[in-house]
Amino acid sequence: MKINLSGHHVDVTDTVKQHVEEKFSKLASHFPTLISLDVIIAKEHGEYDVEVSTNYEGSRIAAKGLDAVMYPAIASAAKKLDAALKHRKGHLKADMHAKPEVTAPEIAYEKVQEMDLR
Numbered sequence: 001m002k003i004n005l006s007g008h009h010v011d012v013t014d015t016v017k018q019h020v021e022e023k024f025s026k027l028a029s030h031f032p033t034l035i036s037l038d039v040i041i042a043k044e045h046g047e048y049d050v051e052v053s054t055n056y057e058g059s060r061i062a063a064k065g066l067d068a069v070m071y072p073a074i075a076s077a078a079k080k081l082d083a084a085l086k087h088r089k090g091h092l093k094a095d096m097h098a099k100p101e102v103t104a105p106e107i108a109y110e111k112v113q114e115m116d117l118r
Helices: 014-030 070-096 104-114
Strands: 001-008 034-042 049-058 058-067
Touching: 001 014, 001 058, 014 034, 014 070, 049 070, 058 070
Parallel strands: 001 034
Antiparallel strands: 034 049, 049 058
């Protein structure tokens, strides 16, 4: 999985890149169809705003983490993205088990008409 990391008003150092890769490495094993993540770390008004977005099975999923310290903001965004991906995966599995449409009343009516009930 490729991680596109960018920073706004934040220097993205090697330790930050390594921390981001550690936090999101678990997602790659849980969701093997993920191709890339877009991670934006911004600092506004004294708070770190970490926004993560990706495409998963045809839908765009995003999560956001806010904190006064950068590393808990990254952890919060990772946790929220994991929950959102699990939610989407549940929707996809539920769609696979959709019940077929029932046409039984019409067929039953035809069967009754064919029977000789005298």
